[in-house]
Amino acid sequence: MVAVLAREPAAQAHDPVPASGPGARIDIRNVSHAFGDGDKRLEVLDDVNLTVAPGEFVALLGPSGCGKSTLLRLVAGLDAPSSGQILQDGTPIENPDPSRIVVFQDPTLYPWRRVWDNVALGLQARGIVKRERHRVDDALRRVGLEAFDRAFPHQLSGGMAQRVALARALVNDPQLLVLDEPLGKLDSLTRLAMQSDLVELWQRAGFSALLVTHDVEEALFLAQRVIVFSDRPAKIRAELKVDLPYPRHRGDPRLTALRHEALRLLGLDASW
Structure with missing residues (x-):
């Protein structure tokens, strides 16, 4: 069976998942979130329950503005949920941490720093760049940019700049990569x-990955599970299990079937 559609994934959110590899386990438990107070209070997330297993790639789909990116910020430790709890390997997430790295839609490179120095930022902030220089070189090799280590950001294409942003994340050996539409502007x-x-x-x-995207095909091509959210305040509407081997082929009829199902859940299947 290629896809398993679970209408109530929250009921399975806390099933034991054995830890393995360098990836983090993330438990999102009964998380709700709102902005503002009183008459101006805006409910964004409503009782979200989700587990990301160590080394798993999970994508989040949903209507624009429903709260997906807000959930990523909570997982990254950039904000605290209004209620509920988020844990990494059993420990509550309360602050940002180098084990959880966010890659945004914009590369946000410092224009006055060369590629190598942009990638080294995390190590420099931790005071270990001198003894860990090899990690910067290795990260650049992993994204195929070792020949551009002395270039400035304005000399790069959009795709190359985003590769630098990925290298800047990978140099920290993250256990979780939090991806907020990282390819959206390419x-x-x-x-x-x-x-x-x-x-x-x-x-x-082997890191865990949590991706927000508005591209249904991208979610299905990359992820092992795709979580579909409702309109704001976001609830988990359904879960699609993409039980297909890698590398995946975009013309695979099973991916096409999953795409139709995802579009149906998003209310966008009328023209397909």
Whole structure:
């Protein structure tokens, strides 16, 4: 069976998942979140329950503005949930941590720093860049940019700049990569190529990955599970299990069937 659609994934959210590899286990337990107070209070997340197993790649789909990126910020430790709890390997997430690295839609590179120095930022902040220089070189090799280590950001294409952002994340050997539309601003051909590159990096490094995307095909191509959210305040509407081997082929009829199901859940299947 290629896909298993679970209408009530929250009921299975706390099933034991054995820890293995360098990836983190993330438990999102009864998480709700809101902005503002009183009449201006805006409910964003409503009792979300989800587990990401160590080394698993999970994608989040849902209507624009439903709260997906807010959930990523909570997992990253950038904000605290209004209620509920998020844990990494059994420990509550309360602050940002180098084991959880966020990659945003914009590369956010410092224009006055060369590629090597942009990638080294995390190690520099921790005061270990001098003795760990090899990690910067290794990260650049992993994204295929070792020949551009002395270039400035303005000399790079959009895809190359996003590769630098990925290298800057990978240099910290993260247990969890939090991906907030990281390929959203790339042209279509570059985006397709980088999807394959991202899968390869994930398989090689073994980190857990939590991705927000508005691209249904991208979610199904990359992830092992796709979580579909409702309109705001976001609830988990369904879970699609993408039980297909890597590398995946975009023309696979099973991916096409999953795509139709995801679009149906999002209310966008009328024209397909």
